[in-house]
Amino acid sequence: xxxxEIHRVSVADQVASILRQRILxxxxxxxxxxxxxxxxxxxxxxRNTIREATRxxxxxxxLKRSAHRGVTVAQLSLEDVGEIYRxxxxxxxxxxxxxxxxxxxxxxxxxxxxxxxEEAVEGLDWVRAxxxxxxxxTLLIRFHRNRRLESFYQKLLGELRMGMVLVDLRHDNPGGxxxxxxxxxxLLTGGKTEECASLLAQHLRDSETRLTAVMDQRIARxxx
Amino acid sequence: xxxxEIHRVSVADQVASILRQRILxxxxxxxxxxxxxxxxxxxxxxRNTIREATRxxxxxxxLKRSAHRGVTVAQLSLEDVGEIYRxxxxxxxxxxxxxxxxxxxxxxxxxxxxxxxEEAVEGLDWVRAxxxxxxxxTLLIRFHRNRRLESFYQKLLGELRMGMVLVDLRHDNPGGxxxxxxxxxxLLTGGKTEECASLLAQHLRDSETRLTAVMDQRIARxxx
DNA sequence: TCGGAGTCAAGTGTTCAACAAGTCTCATAT
DNA sequence: ATATGAGACTTGTTGAACACTTGACTCCGA
Numbered sequence: 334x335x336x337x338e339i340h341r342v343s344v345a346d347q348v349a350s351i352l353r354q355r356i357l358x359x360x361x362x363x364x365x366x367x368x369x370x371x372x373x374x375x376x377x378x379x380r381n382t383i384r385e386a387t388r389x390x391x392x393x394x395x396l397k398r399s400a401h402r403g404v405t406v407a408q409l410s411l412e413d414v415g416e417i418y419r420x421x422x423x424x425x426x427x428x429x430x431x432x433x434x435x436x437x438x439x440x441x442x443x444x445x446x447x448x449x450x451e452e453a454v455e456g457l458d459w460v461r462a463x464x465x466x467x468x469x470x471t472l473l474i475r476f477h478r479n480r481r482l483e484s485f486y487q488k489l490l491g492e493l494r495m496g497m498v499l500v501d502l503r504h505d506n507p508g509g510x511x512x513x514x515x516x517x518x519x520l521l522t523g524g525k526t527e528e529c530a531s532l533l534a535q536h537l538r539d540s541e542t543r544l545t546a547v548m549d550q551r552i553a554r555x556x557x
Numbered sequence: 558x559x560x561x562e563i564h565r566v567s568v569a570d571q572v573a574s575i576l577r578q579r580i581l582x583x584x585x586x587x588x589x590x591x592x593x594x595x596x597x598x599x600x601x602x603x604r605n606t607i608r609e610a611t612r613x614x615x616x617x618x619x620l621k622r623s624a625h626r627g628v629t630v631a632q633l634s635l636e637d638v639g640e641i642y643r644x645x646x647x648x649x650x651x652x653x654x655x656x657x658x659x660x661x662x663x664x665x666x667x668x669x670x671x672x673x674x675e676e677a678v679e680g681l682d683w684v685r686a687x688x689x690x691x692x693x694x695t696l697l698i699r700f701h702r703n704r705r706l707e708s709f710y711q712k713l714l715g716e717l718r719m720g721m722v723l724v725d726l727r728h729d730n731p732g733g734x735x736x737x738x739x740x741x742x743x744l745l746t747g748g749k750t751e752e753c754a755s756l757l758a759q760h761l762r763d764s765e766t767r768l769t770a771v772m773d774q775r776i777a778r779x780x781x
Numbered sequence: 782t783c784g785g786a787g788t789c790a791a792g793t794g795t796t797c798a799a800c801a802a803g804t805c806t807c808a809t810a811t
Numbered sequence: 812a813t814a815t816g817a818g819a820c821t822t823g824t825t826g827a828a829c830a831c832t833t834g835a836c837t838c839c840g841a
Contacts, residue, residue: 341624341803344824345612369793379825381605384794385612388569392616394705400565401793401832416703423701427647477647479640481618485709567794593822603796608823625803625822 344378345385351376352386356395356406357491358460359498363408367396394492409496411548417493418541422534424486425473429521429529432476440522443472447518463497469514473533493544500547513539568602569609575600576610580619580630581715582684583722587632591620618716633720635772641717642765646758648710649697653745653753656700664746667696671742687721693738697757717768724771737763 355361373383387404390396397407434440450465467490474486513536520529579585597607611628614620621631658664674689691714698710737760744753 343624368791380793381826382824385609388609388612389616392613400567402834403793416705419701419703420706423651423706424647477643479643481640481713482644482647489705569794604822605797606795626805627822 345382345389348376348378348382348386349389352390353393353395353491356390357464357494357498359495361406362499363406363495365406367404367406369403393488395495407492407495409492409548411545411552413492414496414541414544414548417489418537420489421470421537424477424482425470425533425537426530428473428476429533430526432473432521432526434522434524439472439475443469443518443521446472447514450514459500460498463494466514467494467497496548497544499551500544569606569613572600572602572606572610573613576614577617577619577715580614581688581718581722583719585630586723587630587719589630591628591630593627617712619719631716631719633716633772635769635776637716638720638765638769638772641713642761644713645694645761648701648706649694649757649761650754652697652700653757654750656697656745656750658746658748663696663699667693667742667745670696671738674738683724684722687718690738691718691721720772721768723775724768 352361361367367387369380369383369387373380376383387396387398391398391404395407396404398404446465446469450462450469453459453461453465471483471487471490474483477483513532517529517533517536520526520532576585585591591611593604593607593611597604600607611620611622615622615628619631620628622628670689670693674686674693677683677685677689695707695711695714698707701707737756741753741757741760744750744756
């Protein structure tokens with residue numbers, strides 16, 4: 334008899350997962366106010382459980398709580414984006430330098446991420462594309478072989494993803510990014526570490542510029 | 558009339574702070590089991606509030622929850638220590654390279670931390686010494702000027718502190734570390750960035766070795 | 782018309798009590 | 812000595828209640 338993996342997750346964690354997914358997939362838009370009673374009713378759980386879930390997500394930076402005023406879906410500012418991208422440089426570049434290919438399970442997963450990304454782009458599924466894009470970068474971080482860093486990074490990219498799913502696919506075709514990802518992967522597997530690092534740095538700069546531009550437009554439009 | 562800073566913190570947050578302090582000061586020893594009802598009674602709050610607080614601290618890595626089995630104060634393994642120290646290298650070294658002295662409020666605080674540390678060592682107050690030691694390093698990170706990184710780092714050093722306060726002062730005199738901290742500070746203010754970085758790296762290696770040795774002894778003693 | 786004080790509904794913060802669902806202990810039987 | 816239950820204990824979750832804030836609305840006077 335095999336040892337079965339039992340799925341024992343607390344209700345609060347499950348609720349947190351559901352909400353997290355809705356936020357990351359752009360179903361819940363930044364700024365949206367969430368009320369405890371309606372949420373509890375719609376998910377079929379008690380208010381206390383909802384409160385635990387929102388507590389979790391606020392510590393992850395996806396929700397923002399203000400006392401007696403309720404929780405809202407967090408909104409990334411331009412400073413936030415700058416901050417996160419500086420961290421991406423700080424952490425991803427050393428990651429490719431630390432990369433060792435020996436029997437790496439990471440590479441296989443990266444190939445999956447790459448293919449998922451390319452398919453999503455081809456199918457014009459923006460949400461999926463963003464998910465695979467950031468998943469690819471998370472895998473880069475895995476070369477540090479550091480669980481704490483990995484979970485921190487996942488949180489970081491979660492915040493970013495929340496902002497990225499909002500950009501409009503028609504104005505901002507991500508297709509141009511496909512070759513970059515593939516090239517990064519090839520340089521990495523080819524052992525051309527320094528070339529890979531500098532291409533990655535360039536890619537990060539481009540990505541930031543692109544996101545910042547869209548956010549600027551959005552801000553301008555709102556101000557109008 | 559001035560705009561007064563109002564201190565409106567939820568009870569759950571206050572409870573979390575109290576428990577956090579007790580853990581970081583070594584009052585609550587790693588491995589200790591915490592029960593909800595007695596805690597709630599002793600702190601004069603409800604069970605729900607206690608649960609929120611423990612949820613917070615478990616996300617910080619200071620408590621460990623296992624379903625239906627209660628929460629215990631987290632215990633650092635040797636792997637954890639290694640992981641944390643690798644992150645310290647990864648983050649602190651670039652921090653001194655990024656350091657810019659222009660009108661820095663950080664430097665003044667570092668001097669405070671330094672003096673607090675030296676006083677604590679002189680007074681043989683180990684808990685205080687560890688607190689100031691790690692505070693000094695937190696300030697180093699501040700040169701990155703990145704709030705997310707800072708809060709992550711604080712969490713990291715919190716975990717470490719939980720382990721460090723346990724070492725026995727008599728067997729492991731930290732006095733020898735005083736000059737190192739001061740020297741790092743001097744090199745930093747003197748603009749000798751590279752010397753500072755390499756001294757810091759050495760200091761981190763020493764610190765890890767020292768902690769690991771004590772933990773090894775402790776493990777051996779328990780196994781006996 | 783405008784601005785401010787008082788009023789009120791709605792929502793969050795916190796507590797309490799109850800029950801469901803695991804876990805641990807310990808006495809019992811083999 | 813090793814399984815096996817029964818039962819006590821603890822955590823997980825719910826639902827209801829009440830205190831406190833907040834924000835909007837009304838009403839009033841200038």
